[in-house]
Amino acid sequence: MNYTPRPEHHFTFGLWTVGNPGRDPFGEPVRSPLAPAHIVRKLAELGAYGVNLHDEDLVPRDANPGERDRIVREFTQVLADTGMKVPMATTNLFSDPAFKDGAFTSNDGRVRAYALTKTRKAIDLGVELGATTYVCWGGREGVETNAAKDPRAALGWYRDAINSLCEYIKSQGYDLRIALEAKPNEPRGDIFLPTTGHMLAFIYTLDHPEMVGVNPEVAHERMAGLDFSHAVAQALDAGKLFHIDLNGQQPGRFDQDLRFGSDDPKAAFFLVKLLEDTQWPGMRHFDSHAYRTEDEAGVWDFAAGSMRTYLILKEKVARFNADKEIQQLLKEVGAQGDAFTSDRPIDVAALRTRGYAYERLDQLTMELLLGVR
Amino acid sequence: MNYTPRPEHHFTFGLWTVGNPGRDPFGEPVRSPLAPAHIVRKLAELGAYGVNLHDEDLVPRDANPGERDRIVREFTQVLADTGMKVPMATTNLFSDPAFKDGAFTSNDGRVRAYALTKTRKAIDLGVELGATTYVCWGGREGVETNAAKDPRAALGWYRDAINSLCEYIKSQGYDLRIALEAKPNEPRGDIFLPTTGHMLAFIYTLDHPEMVGVNPEVAHERMAGLDFSHAVAQALDAGKLFHIDLNGQQPGRFDQDLRFGSDDPKAAFFLVKLLEDTQWPGMRHFDSHAYRTEDEAGVWDFAAGSMRTYLILKEKVARFNADKEIQQLLKEVGAQGDAFTSDRPIDVAALRTRGYAYERLDQLTMELLLGVR
Amino acid sequence: MNYTPRPEHHFTFGLWTVGNPGRDPFGEPVRSPLAPAHIVRKLAELGAYGVNLHDEDLVPRDANPGERDRIVREFTQVLADTGMKVPMATTNLFSDPAFKDGAFTSNDGRVRAYALTKTRKAIDLGVELGATTYVCWGGREGVETNAAKDPRAALGWYRDAINSLCEYIKSQGYDLRIALEAKPNEPRGDIFLPTTGHMLAFIYTLDHPEMVGVNPEVAHERMAGLDFSHAVAQALDAGKLFHIDLNGQQPGRFDQDLRFGSDDPKAAFFLVKLLEDTQWPGMRHFDSHAYRTEDEAGVWDFAAGSMRTYLILKEKVARFNADKEIQQLLKEVGAQGDAFTSDRPIDVAALRTRGYAYERLDQLTMELLLGVR
């Protein structure tokens, strides 16, 4: 089989992901920063479709307008040279100490205003680079102690901010949709709107819900011990899957951002199955980074492996869908929506004793996944 | 201070909670079943407002119509004698082996039909007893392996069921609202719509969203490591807090249903603060049970303690709101919504160096909670 | 490849595992009890080496001596007929309501005495059936509230009990070793000696540490989010791996006892690698049960799948060990214990910039596991 990534597979990486220098809460950076142009060229070689970025990934926080324009011009040239796209942009609302109590939900109204101003500029930058999706991850929208903040006030401020950004996008005539990203905790003790479900619900309370969807991330949902593919299915069901962050994570611990498929291949398989079965047209974005043990060569191994694993799993999905024994089991159990005419009398005793053959079905799935079927 | 519960405090218990016989996955029951009439009388003595029930808590699964009517008549008499109410009713969709693959989302269409029939009868029973809230906890709406079920199909079946129940309620002219209850896992590996957030989002996709809200449960949100008061705040913000289940739970483990306030008094305090500050008019329902080490006397200790702890925390909320030093800190930090006029120039450097005094605020809160302030 | 289990693979099951009737905290049994003789014959057909049992799995709690002897005689005949062994026995110290506050650590001294008496009888039964390992899982040795019990007193009682059992075994001249099994919680809120590490440490405080080792269980260590293979490696390192319980579990939730290898094949692979690389001679015991959705046919699918998956992973271990590229990477990185002569001057700058190629190594491992290498 050929597992070579190509642009039509729509694989994207954040500048901050392959560019991650390997700093962590207990240690200094282990890798030198990589220039954005170098990242774009290297990812193009590896078969990616594009790169995504925070404002500060490309333009330093304190760059003056002239510097900013020069940087953007040069970056645009690299994109043109390589054919790489920037389908998504976002804002860094977490690194600057100004955001220590949150951005859109800081108790300090000046911080909330500053966050909006910064975000509008990041939206301008993203649109200039061709982005059609704006991802919004607040980062620090939460608390360490509930004594500090009324969660109803915080939700109100959050809503005001998203409403304001929608108005801005409309006022500028931008072709841009917003994708909200949830996370349960880290770096704050508890973050507001902690899962994809809470984010989805929040969208319906906005002024322009049609402009806003979600950006579920594997690691963030798994941190809360939840099944990621179920959250994605709900977003798809609601027409709200605007973007997706692929990576890996063990439940109940710090945000690991592991290489996609490296920690739980079964969960990754069912996620790929969902995306491919629904022919979801969006970007397969990898929001992860190489282990801190790696040098730059390890970073590119990591990037190549992320895409390759997706393609391996995609092929397994096709095998699953074509597997006669598996499909027969699914048919027998009614998973394919076997019609039930409700005026038939129901034999409840039979429902109590029947088996569903899920052990057999799961064993066949595991053998397919392990490549021995 | 007087912490004596009275009916106007709106404390309710499920028949299944104080009636819990102490069976667990590894052990046999330790207490004899308590007759519903006995439970009602005893809770009335203790100062409760009412009791809630599953259909099978009162009427055995295989009772014939005559038996059913006699049981209901006698129970109604006890309610009248004691002044106790039945504000909420629900359906047991989990004990019967017929529901082993779920009720509304079973792959077997016959099971889905049976679940609807059973639920309609439980709704009739609840309305007959005076209930105005119907709680829907599927119990087994989930999977052990994603090979078994397409989550999009399951969501569709789930929606069909709730839509059908709404139509039934309307067709019967019942004054009844539905409150959906989320849980992340147990007894299934992964349960669909696993948190209050996912449930809230799902409601917006229904035919009659105005009839449907949520019933958040402390233990269920804590199982996923989430802040319960944030979920309740979001439900309040959306006008969807139709009912609430109070209990206790350590994160990341089996469903414990501990006595309210017994495991994390700080979290319980902020929950009570939210409910009391918003003057939420609903029932304070305790969905918990006595430790399995207890005999019947221990059960009533448990029930009395649940209500007493709520009242202790309610008094502490009043103290917090009246505490001059705490309120001054909150005012200074802007938590009370200090207006910010956005045309003032923002001194970002000042935002970076300022402190929020949250350590001091939290310490004062803890001292108030510990009764040394 | 041939993945057919045979007795020489040393696969064993508990009578309580394939015999599990599918009761859970929210639901009634879904399967009829299976007679022990039937289980033995069926497992023999499937290629197992033996069965293990709690006293009550074979002999009802209230059987009189005559009944007990008849049951044992008939069971022994079935073992002889099928060639099946009983390598391990244990005691049910959790089902009887008498043990609601624990067995060896109950606050009630009468319960502690009763637990010892029951255990001595279970040891006699196990030895009579040929067992050489006695597994001790207390089940309820813990608390819901620390107000109830001083943990130092509980540890003392626990130690007294194990010391007493060792004396009993010696006094009877039995050829029997004790394997202690840890679990962090469920059915108690917090269980004493919650992980394999705590159990290992406890052994060194006993009167006869040489008679006592551990029985690590995948699910129990994973409930605490710990890496199971690391715990097993520590037990091996200490010469204390006396038995092992194979199954599957998602971290941070109720005790699932899933089919081995069905939830996290990567973790299962590294466990099999450890057991096979060290040529560990013990039993591969499956302490798990079929999904509650299954009828009896599903139970045997489950049992067959458990063994088959082990053999699939065992073959992958051989491939990993023979894979030239993987072995070359391991050699280069020093994982094979490359000698370092400490009088060479250390170039710390080089240590800071070097990479370890673990992303590449892990990707190759995953591809081997997925069968595409």
Place this chain on the structure above:
Amino acid sequence: MNYTPRPEHHFTFGLWTVGNPGRDPFGEPVRSPLAPAHIVRKLAELGAYGVNLHDEDLVPRDANPGERDRIVREFTQVLADTGMKVPMATTNLFSDPAFKDGAFTSNDGRVRAYALTKTRKAIDLGVELGATTYVCWGGREGVETNAAKDPRAALGWYRDAINSLCEYIKSQGYDLRIALEAKPNEPRGDIFLPTTGHMLAFIYTLDHPEMVGVNPEVAHERMAGLDFSHAVAQALDAGKLFHIDLNGQQPGRFDQDLRFGSDDPKAAFFLVKLLEDTQWPGMRHFDSHAYRTEDEAGVWDFAAGSMRTYLILKEKVARFNADKEIQQLLKEVGAQGDAFTSDRPIDVAALRTRGYAYERLDQLTMELLLGVR
């Protein structure tokens, strides 16, 4: 009541704790570094007994011997001026990129040698400052993928290192004990010897177990969802509680290092009860830091609050021990070790129906904790 900390309470802080600049995985430092001398003077004012330190907290990594000696001399003078002690010292084996694959367990033998050299120097420094306890927290002794390292080899390297350090201490004639600190994960995916239990067990495999004990940390045990006081009780039972790290942590998430007693006052109460009831003579060391929202004033609020909360809980322990109703319940239930003469016949039926009154006991405990009793 008087909750004023004084030196005789033996409260200590790490230089790295109050000196924490508030950097996290997503954000830059928010506070300026504090000079060690300033920290010592300020903590002395607040009533602390002493400070603890990593080598690099005091002496920069690349200081030459002259600089090192000058820094130590000046620091010693501050200690003398203030009467503050340095009871514990440790080594930073995690910040330097050289340790990216671990220190004592790195696959690279040069790293292992470098780590030993650095640790011997830190031991010298600690002893020079008067420390009698050396805490060993490896920080990075683990893996992201089990493909990278054989856990048996890693345990062997770990043991070699501790044995070597014990030899060094003996060879120098130092009066110094080693306290090993466990942590389950972060910054590595899985850390070897992940809990206090695993660490305790490891000690018995060392050449000089009598020189080595444990340093349990609240946050680290809670990250794995374990009851901290049980782990401390086991260490006390084994005579191995050489040091302790007090802080706070929600289970199942990133390492929070919250202010002691701020997250779970009930658990903190039972920990203080254990330490005070056993009259444990060691240091009450706070290994935590102020919220990142704080400026320097907030840091001192945090430090003062840590000590004050300990004293509040200590007073509550005295009340619990003097509470007649609580003590009567404990006496009745046998928690105080009521002797049981085993030749009395056991009435098992009575054991099955008896209650333990733990709900009542826990409710009284909570009311005492909440200050309403």
